[in-house]
Amino acid sequence: MLSFLRRALLGLAFAASITDFAVSAQAACENLTEQGHAYIVCRFDLSNDALALYWRGADGTPLGSTSRLADELGAQGKKLIFAMNAGMYDKALGPVGLYIENGRLLHNANTRNGFGNFHLKPNGVFYFGDGKAGVMETSRFLKSRINARFATQSGPMLVIDGQIHPKIQPDGASEKMRNGVGVRDGKIVIFAISTEPVSFHDFAQLFRDRLGTQNALFLDGSISTLYAPPMPGIGGWNSLGPMVGVTEGP
Template sequence: MPSFLRWIACRAMLAACLAGIAASARAGCEPLTEDGHDYVACRFDPRSDALSLYWRGADGMPLATTERLADAVAATGRKLVFAMNAGMYDTALAPIGLYVENGRMLHRANLRNGAGNFHLKPNGVFYFGDGKAGVMETGRFLKARLNPAFATQSGPMLVIDGQIHPKLQPDGASEKVRNGVGVRDDGTVVFAISTEPVSFYAFARLFRDRLGTQNALFLDGSISTLYAPPLPPVGGWRSLGPMLGVTAGP
């Protein structure tokens, strides 16, 4: 093969390789419809995709928006390719349940009873690190004495060992924009957000029946936000607490 043709072939292979890496980092965020409702689902491999939790910026203040998170990531020479709110928080934008970031526990597990979705027990923990990820009911997670690099507690659980949370009913009247996370048996992390108001039960069925997760956790509703260019954003809430993000770059 002439040298210039070899050069063209090498350039094409390099471009294809880089495109594959970028596509992997974007990890297949795609719109989908289930039972007449519209969602966006994003799949990531914790063994190869750079998934992290983010709360505060370099100034010690909560990042609060996906735009500020994108800027903070860019300052490190990387690019934010996905972000989503990571669980429930208080008026100071601080997590109200277990929160572990880069191996540091910044808030202890919350085992209290109370009102609201967080206390619709069982609630649960989404955890990841060292190429692994999982969703587990809070009590079981604490008994397992796991020590993940990242963890966030929220509630309620949507799916527990293949069964929909017993307190989520098919005739539930509350419908909101919702987001959550599940982990498949092969370790794939699946995030989903509704682009229209849906019931808890419909959202739980999405994770169990369409997305194939045996355990899934509700992250929040109404303030649910998704950043996953080139897809259009969902939500765009301006005062978020902790966020989940996936980055790409050197």
């Protein structure tokens, strides 16, 4: 009888742990409204959550989509619970700036001048690994010689040391879908994606004023993608470059 009760209690504890994990994974993302605009915000703690960057699949070709990423990870016994596009890329779906995956430098930093959002300097780097994370302006990151396990360069910076990027103006007329990332306390990674077109300034204010990130980085605009069941998916593109994901499993 005692043995039966012990097994029953262990079974209940195991079921509860699974339920708790499912609830915590779902609770990572929430709908949020700021200044009349709707967003989905997802928070992860690197003390507990398995965050990584992904670009190519097992066959060496760019994964291209969150659905293929989920399939590839599933084949490894892992469950994808969150994914988002993670930095700008070229026509071959390769990163246009610094990209480090699992400690391997796969693309050098891009400090050239040019056109488009990536070159709206200062741009920046989102980096993480070994329970720590940060967002830093590109030249400062390169000078710091931080040995990051994962890093992706994008641009522009949205918030720099608590100030909105100097070239992002409150009266900016361009409104698009946008996604970005900020970090708090060196380990809480906060992703946000708009569910409607928003201006750069409104998006930057979200990170600075509502999410409390001293530094935040724009990841991309029209191709902004979110995979975070049971939240409704956004984007669903099959031509993505680097992605960031959170997994459950070994």
